[in-house]
Amino acid sequence: MGSKVAMNSFRNGGWQTEEFASENPFKKGEAFEMFIVPKPEGYQVFVNGKEHYMFKHRMPLETVTALNIVGHINANLFGFIENWSIPSFTKESKTTITSLGSSRWGLSTEQSEVLHPVQNPILPYVGTIPGGLRAGMALYLQGVIPTNADKFAINFKTGQSDKDDVAFHFNPRMGSKVAMNSFRNGGWQTEEFVSENPFKKGEAFEMFIVPKPEGYQVFVNGKEHYMFKHRMPLETVTALNIVGHINVNLFGFIENWSIPSFTKESKTTITSLGSSRWGLSTEQSEVLHPVQNPILPYVGTIPGGLRAGMALYLQGVIPTNADKFAINFKTGQSDKDDVAFHFNPRMGSKVAMNSFRNGGWQTEEFVSENPFKKGEAFEMFIVPKPEGYQVFVNGKEHYMFKHRMPLETVTALNIVGHINANLFGFIENWSIPSFTKESKTTITSLGSSRWGLSTVQSEVLHPVQNPTLPYEGPIAGGLRAGMALYFDGNVPTNADRFSINFKTGQSVKDDIAFHFNPRMGSKVVMNSFRNGRWQTEEFASQNPFKKGEAFSILIGIKSDGYKVHVKGQELFMFKHRIPLEKVTTLNIKGNVSISFFGFIMDK
Structure with a gap:
């Protein structure tokens, strides 16, 4: 940080010649997203929507089998995309909001499109406003005021540096007034105040800041809060800055904002x-x-x-x-x-x-x-x-x-x-x-939304998010061939082992038709438990589960056995020892963090 981007290769025990990118798009405290695209000629790197560098191959692609990430970074999500292309990459990011409101106030951005949405940004945040600021747009922001908050600010700026002018400074102070101002030519100008402060410690809120021809119109929790008249031309505003004591869940810009769409019932x-x-x-x-x-x-x-x-x-x-x-x-x-x-x-x-x-x-x-x-x-x-x-x-x-x-x-x-x-x-x-209709979730996107990427729509029946472990629950409708169980999770850094068990009932004495048991630093063990005894163990030749790493598991229920895929690779086929129709219960226990699981049916 504060220097160049270095690129290199390591071969036969030694680093080779470094290459550098003079422009470094990574800034302390700022969110980013990137793509690294292996091409026939080399690795093409995109950061925040812009091509950054092409690192030419020094080793054949077919020899690369592993990915390693180290250092000072908060990685929210990563994964591989098949059949990647520039057109799909450069689509404008937008999220259609049915309701993102803290809807106790009846607000809604119903069927409004939030462009370039940012979730849970690291503060202080500063970033460009795509396309610049213009009348008819609106900044939508949803968040929570921490219980120990003092103040926060939202700044519409003419650039991203500390010295750039601030056209509109919106500054709620907890237990006091809301101050508004502008900063020009190195100095603050005349403050304006709102005596009513809708921001309370420990409370959620949502707000819109709407640039109008005459000024910035501010709505908080469904009520018009203030109109701050322009002191600088809108066309000079290029950046948004958020600082201070605030937890921002989501923010983004809405095109063609209007009061009618804003006040629809949530x-x-x-x-x-x-x-x-x-x-x-x-x-x-x-x-x-x-x-x-x-x-x-x-x-x-x-x-x-x-x-x-x-x-x-x-x-x-x-x-x-x-x-x-x-x-x-x-x-x-x-x-x-x-x-x-x-x-x-x-x-x-x-x-x-x-x-x-x-x-x-x-x-x-x-x-x-x-x-x-x-x-x-x-x-x-x-x-x-x-x-x-x-x-x-x-x-x-x-x-x-x-x-x-x-x-x-x-x-x-x-x-x-x-x-x-x-x-x-x-x-x-x-x-x-x-x-009593059957529960199902259509998954449309699990990825980075800035470029409009999406996973194939799959229907996950009876999804469970962040289950408390040990988990034990019935399998709705019973287990049958053609189903699959999908998991997303993470192996804690102190993990020893965990297990996924397909059981014939919910008591500790019930039989286990399939016991899937990864052991960290050792093998993946599979077995069954019948009539009070464990049977013959089987082992996977490799263990893809590593401490501190995320994983996905797909267990396909086949007529001949349980087919296990981990991280997209087939791991093992465990042949049936107990009939499928006797399996009624799913059990998960051990040192594992499960963010999501559910059953998928073949269409």
Whole structure:
């Protein structure tokens, strides 16, 4: 960093002649993406959309078998692309947003295209504005204010250096005002202030900054915040800078922004949001005003109020140290407001339900069966019916709590306690048939979006993200030939071993039809367990699992056995010892981080 880019080769125990690129596109604290393209003449390097260098071959391509990455870099994702071409590479990056809003405010960039989206940038961030800034565009930014935040700033600049002018400096200061200014010819100009500050410590937000002919129009959480009149021409603005105490989830520019498209009701069409080990799905259901990873305690209005036929959908995980949590349907957002329905699972005990009226709790009702377990994922629906609140947990009806207060008095939702809520939102016109449809996720892109790349669309049935291990769950519909199990994961640097087990049941005594057991620094072992005993071990000739490295696994279920591919290469075929129709359960345990798994069916 701060110097050249060096390129070389190493052969017969020694480094060869170095080559240098004088332009270094890699900057400290900045995100990047790159392609290295092996061509007949050499390695062609692209960084941030621009061809950087061609390093001519010194060794035959066919002798290259391994990739090594070392040094000071945060690698978010890497992988290989078949049939790469310049045209597919140079497509303009854009993401179609159905809803990315912290949708408690009813915002939506519904069907708007965010160009050149940047996710989780490392701050301070500075980068060019593709095509320059012009009226009619909008900067969209979604983030969270850390609990220890002091201030942050968004700067529209005439260049990327510290000395360049700032046409618009937007500077929220926590617990104080929002300051706005410009910086020209080496000095700050006259500050302007907004006394109302919508940014709060520990809270999520979303905002738009819209360059208009007269100035920069700022919207925060669905409300127009300020208009900062131009002090410098728009056409001189070429760079965006973000600094300070802010966690930015995503930002990008929208072309042809308009108030009507901005104020449409927020909704997300869900293909699958289930912890889909139970085969649930809100497939093709629209979750209105979805909220992802809310900071608890959460309290917010129910858009349009509560009414029969709606459903609250919530997906989450119970922490391993959890005590209890509660979901409250309230008549208002203050602590003194009535609670029409208090749903209160207590770990290792019962599920309590109650109401709170006129300053006091009423008669508790209990469910002795508690489906919430420490360390386990769950999904649930609470469905207001004419007679009461119907609760479903993990695909099973759990309880009906009869109304004690009229539905029309309920205006707010409150979530408190020991729970990690991944996502929640309301579904209109909920019904049992739509609820029990098979869960599936169409994967359209797992890669870098700047150049519009995409993986082939595959349907993963019953996807599970970031499962808590050890994991054990039923295989929906049972195991059959023609299916495949897909995993994405990472081997921790301190890993010893892990295993994936196809079992005939969920108890420790049940048979294991296929035990896949990579051991770090050793072999990959495969076996079966029947009638209380392990059988003859089989071994793979190579072990592709390395400490600290990511991997993908595809286990194809064939009529003759389990065909295992790791990182795109066939590893082993383990022939059946127990009939497929007896396999009902998947088990994962050991030292491994699984980011995603699910079943794929042949089309």
